[in-house]
Amino acid sequence: MKRLFKIVLAFIGVMVITAIITILVDSQKTSYLHVNKNEPTFNDSYLITNANIIPMHKDTVLKNKMVHIKKGIITKIADTINVDNVKIFSANNKYLMPGLIDMHVHVWDKYELGLYLANGVTTVRNLWGMPMHMRIKNDIVNNAIFSPLFFTTGPKLTGSEFIGDDNLNLTSPNEAKKKVISYKNRGYDFIKTYYGLDKNIFDAVIEQAEISGMDIVAHPSQKVPFSYHLHPQIKSIEHAEEIVQQPLQFKLDTVKLKPIINSISISKHTSYCPTITVFNNIYQMMINDSILDSESLNYINPLIRKVDSKNQFNRWFNAKQNDSTVVSRIKNQHDFHLTIVKKLHEAGVNIICGTDAGIGVTVPGFSIHKELKFYKEAGLTNYEVLKTATANVSTTHKIMKALGTIEEGKIANLLVLDNNPLISLSTLENPTYVFIKGRKLNRATLKRFKEKAKGRKNLMASALRYLENLILKK
Missing domain, CATH: 1.20.5 (Single alpha-helices involved in coiled-coils or other helix-helix interfaces)
Known part of the structure; x- marks a missing residue:
């Protein structure tokens, strides 16, 4: 023995x-x-000259301006700035705008951080917190790696009914309060409530989140009325599809939609994150039987590609085999989501751009450009589209108020673009330079970030990190 x-x-x-x-x-x-601070190229202070600024707190272009960045913060914007002992960077009359922000992502490894930067995304809000994300946050706070600014919820909170090992099941109000306190102490930024959370436990989460000073991000729960998610502690509601699936009960009815939109608009503290792209990708899977072999999926984490991408594809492939009308129903619902975005915007709801990147076939970084195009298709102007991924974020969470616009005192997360995005959104797809907390990355570096992430072989490492989450999430 x-x-x-x-x-x-x-x-x-x-x-x-x-x-x-x-x-x-x-x-x-x-x-x-990794950031090598001993290299002469390392710098978080610049004087940017000859820049056409799109400040994003108003719909305008400020021609031929200078911007002084000191230790990663915008300290001055003017026609002329005289400052000594600072590196000068000429924008060569290109366009300078705030970096993009994806407010709904699922990060699986560090490779994805480079993918976001390469696509002009300088901040992400991760909505599926795990222990590895706290290590990523620590690296970013210590300026150890090039990465978007990184905000994350804790594990997804749901009720006692088991709906997957990716959620944390709560069995009592007391347990719910303890988890909120625990996630606060561990350093998570937000609480995420999820499908299946019942009233008593939901009340406890909201109560403790308010005491602990943690904003809630809500994937609507079917066990409480939709209006329940308009509580002041809930700062954003996720997914346009949840409006269809819950209060509308899958009826694509604009008359019944109106009071729902009105109720959200009255709740001035609540932003809405539509995530149009991830639902549209269901339709893409059903009309493209070869989607799993597409080049773009080489940028998705191999564990997700092998498990989640494949499972989602099989689910919808089988669905259309059993019912040929499901394809048109999904397409019709996607089109109705665009109507929802249009109505939310017309009602003055603060729309924030999120893509649900990192799951299924929704590719990190690249997905934001698709999402923004859908908002344009819904009827928003280019400026209004850009606001969803910049300025609108600064009014959603207090801890993100220093982002989203080019103003003195704001964090220097910036894009240098060849063309004016107020005229052409496509210019966002290939930024010439990206500034992240005042550190400049050129196009060659951004291209390298993409190349390094493509076809990566870290399935086992990803599986081990997920196993760590299953063990430690309690």
Whole structure:
């Protein structure tokens, strides 16, 4: 028996060592994101000259301006700025605008951080918190890696009914309060409430979140009325599809939609994050039987591609085999989501851009350009579209108020673009430079970030990190 025990112990030891080595090797492969502060190219202070500024707090272009960035913060904007001992960067009459913000993502590895930057996304709000995300946050806070600013919820909170191991099941109001306190202490930024949360537990989460000073991001729960999600502590509601699936009960009825939109607009503290792209990708999976082999999916984490992408494709492939009308129903619902966006905008609701990137076939970084095009299709002007991914965010969460516009005192997350995005949104897809907290990345570096993420082989490392989450999320 002792010999057997020693063998088991030795086996466990080998497995632990193998896991550690796997994680370390994968971490080393993302060393291209590391910031070497000893290099002469490292700088978070610049004087930008010859810039056509799109400030995003108003619909205008400020021609031929200078911007002084000191230690990652915009300190002055003027026609002429005289300052000594600072690196000068000429924008060469290109366009300078705030970096894009994706308010609904699921990050699976550091490779994705480079993908976001390469697509002009300088801030993300991660809505599926895990232990690995706290390590990422720590690296970013310490300026150890090039990355978008990173905000994250804790694990998704749901009720006692098991709906997947990716959620944390709460069984009592007391437990719910303890989890909110725990997530606050661990350093998570927000609380995410999810499908299946009943009234008593939901009340406890809201009460404790208010005491702990944590904003709530709500994926609507079907166990409470939709209007329940308009509580002042809930700062954003996710997914246009949830309006269709819950209060409208799948009826694409604009008459019944109107009072729902009105109720959201009256709630001035609540932003709406439509995530049009992720639902549209259901339609894309049903009309393209080869989508899993598409080049774009090489940018998705291999564990997600092998499990979630495949499972989602199979689900909808089988659905259309069993009922040929499901394809048109999904397309019609997608079109109705555009109507929802249009009505939300007309009612004055603060719309924030989110894509649900990182799951299914929704590719991190690239997806934001698709999302913005859908808002344009819904009838928003280019300026109004851009606001959803910039200025609108600064009014959603207090901890993000220093983002989204080019103004003195704001964080220097900036894009340098060849053309005016107020005329052509497509120019956002290939920024010439990206400034992240005042640090400049050129197009060659951004291209390298894409290349490094494409076809990466970190399935096992990703599986180990997810296993860590299953063990520690309690």
